[in-house]
Amino acid sequence: MLKVSEKAQARIIELKKTEGHPESHNLRVAVKGGGCSGLMYDLSFDDQITEKDDVFEDNGVKVVVDKKSLFYLLDTTLDFSDGLNGKGFQFINPNASRTCGCGESFAV
Numbered sequence: 001m002l003k004v005s006e007k008a009q010a011r012i013i014e015l016k017k018t019e020g021h022p023e024s025h026n027l028r029v030a031v032k033g034g035g036c037s038g039l040m041y042d043l044s045f046d047d048q049i050t051e052k053d054d055v056f057e058d059n060g061v062k063v064v065v066d067k068k069s070l071f072y073l074l075d076t077t078l079d080f081s082d083g084l085n086g087k088g089f090q091f092i093n094p095n096a097s098r099t100c101g102c103g104e105s106f107a108v
Contacts, residue, residue: 001056002076004059007082025047026049027045029078054066074095
């Protein structure tokens, strides 16, 4: 399961509206190869759900994760920071053994 913090939920709702995505679009979270640590997080809005996807809902946000990515994301929390040290989504991932300095990539 992937958890969504209240700050992330508010930002997701705001982005959905400003980018013009309909209510039927869900948040898709994926893990892809790349970045300085080997794996990268990928966020997008999507209205497709396939048999290869798992669907979770937390804090009123429906999250779609493909089964391959789910292995890397179990018990991860999606948060949002708008502090002095940077603005953006952050993944609090207990499965990551190493993360890069910018927080964009990780390794397990």
